[in-house]
Amino acid sequence: MAITFTLNGGRQTVNVNPQTPLLWVLRDTLGLTGTKFGCGMALCGACTVQINGNAVRSCVTQVSSVAGKTVTTIEGLSADLSHPVQRAWMAEDVPQCGYCQSGQIMAAASLLAKTAKPTDADISEALRGNICRCGTYAQIRRAVHRAAEIKAGGGKA
Amino acid sequence: MNRIERVSRRGFLGSVFSAGALVLAGRVLQLHAETSSKSVTFQPNVYLGIEPTGKVIIVAHRSEMGTGNRTSLPMLVADELDADWKMVTVEQAIGDPRYGSQNTDGSHSVREFFDVLREAGASGRVMLIQAAAQRWKVAPTECETALHTVVHRPSGRRLAYGELAAAASKLPVPKKEDAPLKARSAWRYVGKDMHLYDLADICTGKAIYGMDAHIDGMVYASVEHPPVLGGKVKSCDDKEALKVAGVHQTIPIDPFKPPPAFQPLGGVAVIADNTWSAFQGRKKLNIVWDSGPNAEYDSTQYKDELRSTARKSGHVIRNEGNVDEAFAKAGQAIEAEYYVPLLAHAPMEPEVAVADVRDGKVTIWTCTQNPQAVQAIVSAQLSIPKENVICHVTLLGGGFGRKSKPDYVAEAAVLSKKLGRPVKVVWSREDDIKFGYFNAVAAMYMKAAVSEKGRPEAWLQRSVFPPIPSTFDDVNAVYGDAGHLGQGWTDVPFDISNLRVENGPARSHVRIGWLRSVANIYHGFAVQSFADELAHRAGRDPLEYLLELIGRDRVLDLKNTSYTNYGASYDVYPVDTARLRRVTQMVAEKAQWGKRKSGHRTGFGIAAHRSFLTYVATIVEVEVTDQGQVHIPRVDTVVDAGTIVNPDLTRAQFEGAVVFGTSVARTGEITATKGAINQSNFNNYPVARINEVPRQTNVYLVDSTAPPAGVGEPGVPPFIAAFCNAIFAATGTRIRDLPVGKQKLV
Ligand code: FES
Ligand code: FES
Numbered sequence: 001m002a003i004t005f006t007l008n009g010g011r012q013t014v015n016v017n018p019q020t021p022l023l024w025v026l027r028d029t030l031g032l033t034g035t036k037f038g039c040g041m042a043l044c045g046a047c048t049v050q051i052n053g054n055a056v057r058s059c060v061t062q063v064s065s066v067a068g069k070t071v072t073t074i075e076g077l078s079a080d081l082s083h084p085v086q087r088a089w090m091a092e093d094v095p096q097c098g099y100c101q102s103g104q105i106m107a108a109a110s111l112l113a114k115t116a117k118p119t120d121a122d123i124s125e126a127l128r129g130n131i132c133r134c135g136t137y138a139q140i141r142r143a144v145h146r147a148a149e150i151k152a153g154g155g156k157a
Numbered sequence: 158m159n160r161i162e163r164v165s166r167r168g169f170l171g172s173v174f175s176a177g178a179l180v181l182a183g184r185v186l187q188l189h190a191e192t193s194s195k196s197v198t199f200q201p202n203v204y205l206g207i208e209p210t211g212k213v214i215i216v217a218h219r220s221e222m223g224t225g226n227r228t229s230l231p232m233l234v235a236d237e238l239d240a241d242w243k244m245v246t247v248e249q250a251i252g253d254p255r256y257g258s259q260n261t262d263g264s265h266s267v268r269e270f271f272d273v274l275r276e277a278g279a280s281g282r283v284m285l286i287q288a289a290a291q292r293w294k295v296a297p298t299e300c301e302t303a304l305h306t307v308v309h310r311p312s313g314r315r316l317a318y319g320e321l322a323a324a325a326s327k328l329p330v331p332k333k334e335d336a337p338l339k340a341r342s343a344w345r346y347v348g349k350d351m352h353l354y355d356l357a358d359i360c361t362g363k364a365i366y367g368m369d370a371h372i373d374g375m376v377y378a379s380v381e382h383p384p385v386l387g388g389k390v391k392s393c394d395d396k397e398a399l400k401v402a403g404v405h406q407t408i409p410i411d412p413f414k415p416p417p418a419f420q421p422l423g424g425v426a427v428i429a430d431n432t433w434s435a436f437q438g439r440k441k442l443n444i445v446w447d448s449g450p451n452a453e454y455d456s457t458q459y460k461d462e463l464r465s466t467a468r469k470s471g472h473v474i475r476n477e478g479n480v481d482e483a484f485a486k487a488g489q490a491i492e493a494e495y496y497v498p499l500l501a502h503a504p505m506e507p508e509v510a511v512a513d514v515r516d517g518k519v520t521i522w523t524c525t526q527n528p529q530a531v532q533a534i535v536s537a538q539l540s541i542p543k544e545n546v547i548c549h550v551t552l553l554g555g556g557f558g559r560k561s562k563p564d565y566v567a568e569a570a571v572l573s574k575k576l577g578r579p580v581k582v583v584w585s586r587e588d589d590i591k592f593g594y595f596n597a598v599a600a601m602y603m604k605a606a607v608s609e610k611g612r613p614e615a616w617l618q619r620s621v622f623p624p625i626p627s628t629f630d631d632v633n634a635v636y637g638d639a640g641h642l643g644q645g646w647t648d649v650p651f652d653i654s655n656l657r658v659e660n661g662p663a664r665s666h667v668r669i670g671w672l673r674s675v676a677n678i679y680h681g682f683a684v685q686s687f688a689d690e691l692a693h694r695a696g697r698d699p700l701e702y703l704l705e706l707i708g709r710d711r712v713l714d715l716k717n718t719s720y721t722n723y724g725a726s727y728d729v730y731p732v733d734t735a736r737l738r739r740v741t742q743m744v745a746e747k748a749q750w751g752k753r754k755s756g757h758r759t760g761f762g763i764a765a766h767r768s769f770l771t772y773v774a775t776i777v778e779v780e781v782t783d784q785g786q787v788h789i790p791r792v793d794t795v796v797d798a799g800t801i802v803n804p805d806l807t808r809a810q811f812e813g814a815v816v817f818g819t820s821v822a823r824t825g826e827i828t829a830t831k832g833a834i835n836q837s838n839f840n841n842y843p844v845a846r847i848n849e850v851p852r853q854t855n856v857y858l859v860d861s862t863a864p865p866a867g868v869g870e871p872g873v874p875p876f877i878a879a880f881c882n883a884i885f886a887a888t889g890t891r892i893r894d895l896p897v898g899k900q901k902l903v
Contacts (some may be wrong), residue, residue, distance in 0.1 A: 017402045020433050028377070028431035033369035034362020036554070038505055039586040040436070043839040046505060074362030086360045093352055093805055096813055097223030098359030099366060099505040099554025124848040131839060133505045133555050134223045135816025136809070137847040138854060 005066045008076025018064035023047045025063045026073060034074035034102045038131070045130030048103035049073045055110035057129070074102035077109060085109045088147035096134035104130050108144050117148050161273075161280040161330055177209040177323035179284060181330065183277040203270065204250075205234055205277045207285070211305065211319030213240045218250040219270075220261040220526045221355065222504075222556035223813075224869045225806035228354040229267055230274055232346040232802060237278025237339060240318070241305040242346060247354055252528025252548035260527040262561050262671065263723060264769040264867025267802055271865050279336040281325075288324035289316045304345075341862065350805035355552065367509040367524025367551045368583070375511060375579035378572050379435035380410060381442050382424040382592050385832035386667055387415065387449035393425050397441035403434025407442070408575055410568060416631040417668050419534040421568045422592060428576065432583045448832055454666035456499070456598070456828040463600035463663055464494060467621045471661030472636055474647050475718045478655035483615030487606030490615075491694065493687055495603070496894040497679035499827035500596040501836070502672050503844060506554020507589040512569035513579035518545045519570055524553040526561040534563055535570040546570075557817075558671040562594050590842050591834040594670025595827055597622040601683035611695020612705065615655040618687075620646055620680060623665030635662040637676075639719035645680035645768055645874060647720045648732050651688075652708020666832065673817060674873040677768040681874030682881070682895065685764035689882040690891065699882065700745050700763055707765070710735035723769055729864055730770045740774040740795040740859065741765045747857055748776040748793035758782070758903065759790075760886025764878035769867025772797040772859075773811075775875040777851075779883040785902045787884065789819070789851040794872060796856065799863035807868045808856040814872025815854050820844040822877045825896050 004013045007030075014025055021040075026032045026049070035058060038046030042057040049058045050072040077083045081090060085108050095101045104127065111118055111126040118126070123144050132140065161183040174180050183203040204216035215234050221227040227247050235245050250256060282302055289307035290297040293314060300309050305318050341348075358364040383389060395407040405428045412423030425442055429435035484490055510523035512535075519539065525531050528548040536543040553560055569582040584592075599622035606615040625641060626634035637646075637660040647658055672678075692702035713732035715722075722730060744750075744763070755761060758781040765774035775794040781787050792815050801807050824843045828835045836842040881892035890902045 017434075020431075024431055024433035027369075028433070031371070032362075033365070033371075036366075036506070037368060037432070037583075038507070039839055041586070041838055041840070044505070044586075077361075079361065081357060081360060089360045090352070090356060093350075093356065093809070095223075095353060095356060095359045096225075096809060097221075097505065097553060097555045098353075098355065098364055099368075101359050102362045105360065128846045128848045131505065131844055131846060133503060133557075133817075133844060135813035135845070135850070137816060137845075137850050138812055139809070140847065 003063055003067045005068060006070040008072055014063065016063060018062060020063050021059050022049065022061045022063045022066055022071070023058040026058065032073055032075055036099055036102055038100070045103045045107060046100050048106040048130065050106055050110050053110060053113055055107045074106060077105065083109065084147045084150040085112065087150055088143040092139050092143040092146060094136050094139040094143050096136055100130060100132045104132065104140055108147065111144065112147055112151060116152065118144060161277050174206045174214065175208055177326065179207040179281065179322045179326040181205045181277050181281055183273045203273050203277050205281055207281060207318055207322040207325070209319050209322050211244055211317055213238065213245045214248055215245060216248045216250050218256040218259050219266045220550055220553055220556070222261065222526060222553035222560065224810060225353060225803060226261065226266050228351060229802045229806060230270055231354065232351055233271060233274035234278040236344055236346040237275045238281045239302040239304060239345065242351070244305060249550050251550070252532045254529055259529050260561060262526055262558060264869040264871065265723065267865050268725070268770065268867060275338050276333065276336065279338050280330055283331045283336045284325040284328050285318055285321045287328055288321040292316065292324065347802050348804065351803055353806070365551050366506050366554045367522070368506050368554065370511040370522035370551055370581070372511050372513050372522070372579040375581050376405065376576065377429050377432045377435045378426045378580050378582045379432070379439045379585065380424050380426045380568055380582065381439050381444060382422045382588065383412065383446055385448040386417065386451050387412070389423065389447045389449060390425060391445040391447045394443040397443065398427055398438040401434055401438040401441055403430040404438035405429060408572060410571060416629050418629050419530060419562050419564050419567060420538070421564055421571060426572055435583070436585060451666040451832040454829055454832040459598070460496060463598065463621050464496065466661040466663065467494065467600040467602035467619050469661065471619050471621070471659040473657060474642050474660055475656070475658040480615050480617055480655045480657040483655035484606050487614055490604050490606045491691065492602070492604045493690055494893060495601040495683040495686060497599050497682055498825070498895065499598045499667065500672055500821060500825045501590045501593040501827050501842060502557040502559035503590060503842060504553070504555030504557055504559055507586055508560070508565035508584040509582065510566040510569040511579060511581045512566070512573040514539065514570060514573040517541055519547065521546065521548045521566060521570065522551060523548065523566050524551050524560055525563055525566060526553065526556045527563065530561065531563040531566045534567045538567050538571055539574055557673040559593060562670055586839070587837040590836050590838065594628060594668045596672035596675065596678060597624065597669045599679035601679060603683060603687040605687070605691060607691060607695065611691060611697055611702070613653045613691065616651065616653045617657050617659070618646070618649065618684065619659040619661060620683070621661040621663050622679065623663040623669050625669050625671060627665040628668050628670060631665070635664055636660055640721045641676040642719065643721045644676035645684060645766060646676065647718050648713060648715060648767070649684055650713060650732060650734050650737055650767065651706040667829065674768065674870040677766065677874040678821060678877065681764070681766045681768070682878050685766060685875065685878030686881055689762065689885065693885070698751065700750050703763060703765060704738060704741060707734050707738050707741065710738065725770055730866065732767060736772045736797050737765055737767055740772045740797050743857065743859070744774040744776050744793055744795040747795060747855065750776060755886070758887045760883045762879040762882025762884070762886055764875040764882060766875040768871045768874055771866040771868065771871040773871050773875045775879040777876065777879040777883045779880065779887050781884065781887045781902055783903065787897065787902070789880070790853065792851040792854045792876065794854070794856050794876070795859065796872070797859035797861055798866045798868050798871070799861050800865045801858055802865065804858055807858060810868045811856040811872040812854045815876050816845050816850050818873045818876035818880065819850055821873070822880050822895060823897050826898065
């Protein structure tokens with residue numbers, strides 16, 4: 001079945017089993033491997049993308065449900081690291097292995113789109129669905145605060 | 158013998174370098190190599206190339222799994238070379254025994270390659286200077302290097318490295334004494350915070366992990382493994398599976414012949430167009446299993462068995478004074494038993510591999526900590542020579558020891574051979590957790606007789622755990638091996654005149670493997686918890702008591718034991734109690750031990766532990782709510798890892814270790830019923846999340862010029878013990894069994 005949606009700013013049509021989770025369509029069908037597989041049960045957040053601006057676990061999102069919607073993956077956040085969250089992530093040296101970070105970044109970007117100046121409690125709430133087995137949580141927290149500053153125009157990149 | 162040599166750019170890594178490049182290779186002398194073999198062939202494990210464009214290529218032969226190897230190791234070369242970091246490209250090596258060991262495990266990449274990498278850089282620098290001096294017809298002594306440039310001091314003339322590469326490549330490699338290393342004060346990168354080499358790729362989603370590997374024409378496979386180790390398929394009905402859209406076929410994989418080692422577990426593979434179809438097809442398989450020899454394994458019963466073994470005498474590993482006499486004299490003794498369950502690694506990226514078998518050769522792309530183990534197992538499984546197994550190493554989405562064991566890669570190779578096309582085997586999270594090489598379950602029995610002041614006159618400690626060698630010899634390996642007994646057990650650092658260390662036997666029913674910090678997890682937990690128990694019983698301050706136990710500054714005499722010291726020379730890296738004492742005193746100072754107020758159900762715990770040649774002391778503050786929930790407001794940890802190459806990445810390892818330790822201590826537990834693992838995903842094998850980790854972790858690195866030691870693993874053991882000691886301080890409840898989990902604290 002043909003399903004059409006907006007992907008990272010472009011029109012995308014895929015012809016797949018409509019029940020396939022968006023994650024596997026992105027990865028296996030479209031070759032966009034920045035979005036990661038970690039659990040397949042909405043437990044780890046590695047597969048987080050934005051659908052109409054909301055952070056969503058693509059591993060439990062049937063591709064049919066995104067028809068007509070706007071999907072943004074890490075590849076579409078910014079190609080040149082200009083997004084405030086990516087700039088903050090670089091400046092705070094967040095990653096260790098890096099595998100969880102696409103999901104963390106997408107979840108953080110979605111948080112900042114809604115909450116310009118998130119508190120620690122906001123960050124915990126928004127990111128507790130994103131596991132980092134390497135344990136970069138302190139850096140993530142700092143980076144989200146920094147991204148908020150960058151976005152507000154006051155922070156140094 | 159000079160350890161750096163010039164090699165042909167057409168060497169076995171020839172394709173990496175272009176014509177006119179200066180290519181140097183260096184090797185680390187294997188331990189005892191000089192004595193054991195006269196004709197050691199040149200086995201370079203370090204490659205450095207300087208291209209005519211000025212590009213510096215450093216071949217990374219160790220894997221990157223988040224510990225920073227692809228950054229810290231090249232920093233060492235670039236520093237001595239005076240290279241511009243922006244001009245450095247890191248190429249990942251394929252598996253090849255000519256690199257020496259590539260097993261990225263045991264926190265030893267920096268330790269082992271610290272000298273040879275710097276020597277390679279220094280040799281390159283000297284050759285570039287000579288090439289410039291010849292060009293200018295001046296004495297090399299009049300020349301020096303600035304950033305990526307040779308400068309003629311008297312005239313101020315300059316030549317960029319790229320312009321000199323071709324000429325330098327024709328010069329002899331200087332002798333070691335003619336290529337002196339920089340003074341510490343001249344270090345350009347080493348000791349400085351440098352960004353992760355792959356940082357930008359990670360933040361844009363471009364970084365390639367095993368999960369992202371792709372070969373044109375590949376199919377996807379998901380394997381239904383026997384639920385019980387050693388089980389076999391009795392019958393398999395795949396009719397429903399084949400009806401799933403995208404599923405091509407199913408293929409049986411033979412069960413392994415014991416011991417399991419790194420062989421595939423066996424089972425049935427579902428082959429499909431994409432990962433999702435393979436997963437779905439697998440759910441529709443109808444398999445009847447013959448569970449095999451481990452069908453009766455029950456982890457609850459097994460726990461009782463381990464504990465009762467731990468109460469009986471075992472093999473004596475270390476013996477000082479006369480423990481039996483001292484106990485008899487004292488009349489009274491204090492006993493305690495500790496327990497740590499099986500643990501799974503759960504790296505963020507599940508196991509995955511792509512293999513393409515064709516024309517008697519195999520090309521593999523995978524996330525592995527050990528590409529040579531991949532070559533060995535694939536060669537054995539397919540009966541082809543090892544050289545015909547080309548193993549490309551991707552980035553690893555975490556490893557923690559799991560990805561040193563390439564059973565999943567062997568599956569991909571076996572399937573590709575059967576199918577005659579490239580196959581990608583993708584493990585689900587459930588596969589990862591159920592079919593791990595678990596950290597051993599362990600029971601520890603501790604006994605001490607104390608003086609009036611509470612000081613131990615006699616100390617007995619006995620551990621029992623199924624040893625890692627059981628994975629490779631399921632018949633004979635039942636006692637702990639020297640290497641793992643040497644992880645916080647043989648080397649217990651306490652100054653006690655009558656001390657005996659023992660180990661008892663245990664048979665394994667699952668695959669046992671090394672996991673971040675390995676045996677130090679259970680040994681450190683028991684030793685540092687028991688020390689805390691004795692302190693409280695004696696009404697003493699745990700810090701002061703711990704320092705008294707560590708005792709006089711001295712080097713532990715372990716000559717009469719099997720101690721292996723993580724494979725390092727004991728002369729260079731002795732167990733030095735002065736360093737352990739210092740980190741303990743420092744952490745007390747940093748955390749203001751005894752000075753910070755402890756409120757209602759808050760408490761502080763301390764522990765100090767040497768592992769992987771590094772000394773760490775940790776203080777944890779906990780806060781226990783009326784509902785028994787444990788919060789961790791603050792952790793302070795002091796690290797003496799000798800010379801630090803990249804402080805920022807090092808601190809990150811210790812912060813990460815605290816998070817890893819939080820997972821182990823709070824919820825880490827794998828159990829089994831009728832031989833099958835009960836846990837399956839992050840819902841029933843939870844790991845720490847952002848709202849559950851310490852609110853503040855302060856890592857302090859001791860400024861040291863001692864030789865570099867490990868940083869990936871040593872942070873975990875002292876955290877776990879200090880955390881449990883803090884729970885006691887806060888609640889009066891002693892944690893003797895991990896995980897803390899649902900134990901009633903208040
Ligand atoms: S893979 Fe989707 S939440 Fe884990
Ligand atoms: S950086 Fe490794 S899982 Fe987050």
